Amino acid sequence: MTMKLYIAGPEVFLPNAREMLTRKAELARQYGFEPLCPGDLEIPKTDSLRQMGLAISEIDEHMMNQSQAVIANLTPFRGIAADPGTVFELGYMCGQGKLVAVYTNVAANHYERVLAYYNGEVSIDDHGHKRGPDGLSLEDFGMIENLMLDGGVERRGGHVAIHAAEPEALYTDLTGFIACLEALAAKVKVMEAARDHGRKVDTLDASNDD
Amino acid sequence: MTMKLYIAGPEVFLPNAREMLTRKAELARQYGFEPLCPGDLEIPKTDSLRQMGLAISEIDEHMMNQSQAVIANLTPFRGIAADPGTVFELGYMCGQGKLVAVYTNVAANHYERVLAYYNGEVSIDDHGHKRGPDGLSLEDFGMIENLMLDGGVERRGGHVAIHAAEPEALYTDLTGFIACLEALAAKVKVMEAARDHGRKVDTLDASNDD
Known part of the structure; x- marks a missing residue:
């Protein structure tokens, strides 16, 4: 079964948000994942801006609950730290024990x-x-972010990709995203091999019982 | 059984961090919770700063896993947004379906x-x-933070306390923290009452079987 991958990052705030999410989704598919992105589903009509915010939160959490992995773009956003929405989502997925990978387009730690x-x-x-x-x-x-973020990723065997993007491509350079896809795809391969090996062992054990 | 409450916030960076965490822990006990704070456990000796960061991450995640609730201090930190470590922890606890409450000491949304x-x-x-x-x-x-944070808290029925602290008490004013304790304690009371009611109903059902 194709692994569902949640795509977290501040590109939702870009003027070309839809284009960027489409590019990321296409890349994710090339690496064998089924991408789930914020903005993929239509937001239901709501009575107030606040209700709209809550509706988006519900949809995004639902997509995370369905996903087995996340790639989070931790590039600093409006200051020296990652976008809080993306950080929340990384924590959410770590709390659920999902596969995680992160990248930043700023080399300074x-x-x-x-x-x-x-x-x-x-x-x-x-x-x-x-x-x-x-x-x-x-x-x-020596970490890219607060220790809870790097620690949460590294201790789960997740990849941390660091790439110095050109300033004008700070939120559009996908080098780090691709490095995360490669690392995740390799990890999934190892997991599948281990699972298949487990199955073979099971089969042998069963035959020994005859 | 006393509910374990994880205390998340940037006060770990204050010169009087230990004092602040002790004050918060004492308040939590007054409201019937068993507080778990970053810094409560000794960090094992490590070979490098990086290993130390990973060790702290492990201890803090372990405390969150043990806790049934969190109060997170989302007061803006070194910029316009909450401390990323605290945001990660809020996301982590939301991902695990724990009880959540947050506060900020800045009135501007x-x-x-x-x-x-x-x-x-x-x-x-x-x-x-x-x-x-x-x-x-x-x-x-109209939210205090990115919609994933407010949404994650509000949609779980969690409390969002907003208090305009004096600038010199930005990280030490505990008005919002106490408001969160009150809200959480009231919630726990309702949950316990519902549970007790459920037990009574169970008892009646069982007696009907006789």
């Missing part, structure tokens, strides 16, 4: 971005923690 | 914050969508 946010004004406190001028501590784990 | 980020330079495109000068569309659903 989380620590480097926070350092730039503080204009380099970072000092070391009495306990050896790095702190900004506002007193908030900095994570310096 | 998501749309108002993005509008300020763009210095008010927002225009309407041909399809009626609001867009910033970078072409990215704005969500205007």
Whole structure:
């Protein structure tokens, strides 16, 4: 059966959102997945903007519940961190034990971005923690995002693709997305091989019982 | 049995992180919950900073898996959006169908914050969508965050507490946290009453079989 893949990322906010999601969906199909994207289903008519927001949330969660895997675009969005909607969706899929892969189109890691946010004004406190001028501590784990994101992905054997896209292609460069598709497809192959091996072993065991 | 409550928020980055988590834990106990906080368990010695990050991720996920509820502090952090680690954790708990409540110490909603980020330079495109000068569309659903966050909480019957804290108490004001505790405690009471009612009905049914 084809594995359903949820496609999470801030491209839903782009002027060419539909085109980008179509491109991602086509690539996902080329790698053997059945893509599910936000915006694929029609939003029912609602009485208020708030009700519309809730309706979209329901549809997207339903698509995640149906999917066995997610690729999340964690490219920084309106600031130094990933789009919160995408982060929520990555957490949601990790919480359900799904297959996960993430990519970013910015090469600077989380620590480097926070350092730039503080204009380099970072000092070391009495306990050896790095702190900004506002007193908030900095994570310096060599990760692309907060440790819960990288940790959630890496500890599940998920791929983290880092690619320095050109500034004008920050949300449209799909190099990292393709790297995630390749990693996920390879993982699925290994899982299927293990399953088939398990079946063969079962068959042998059964024949031994004769 | 006491309900385990995971406490998610950016206070882990404060200079007085331990003190803040202790205050939150004490409040949670006063409302009948057993609090689980990041930082409660000792991090095992690791060979590298990266391994330490992964170890913390593992401990925090384990605490979430054990918890039946979460209160997440979505106060904007280093920019216009909530801390990504906290957002991941909210998504994680929603994905597992746990009880959720969130609060923010900033009264301006998501749309108002993005509008300020763009210095008010927002225009309407041909399809009626609001867009910033970078072409990215704005969500205007009257929500405190991206619709996946508010939607995930509201659609589960969770509480969204909004409180305008003083700037110097942005990460230490616990008014919203207490509002979430009250809402969660009331919800638990209703659930327990429904469960007890269910038991009575069961008992009656069983006696009818005699």
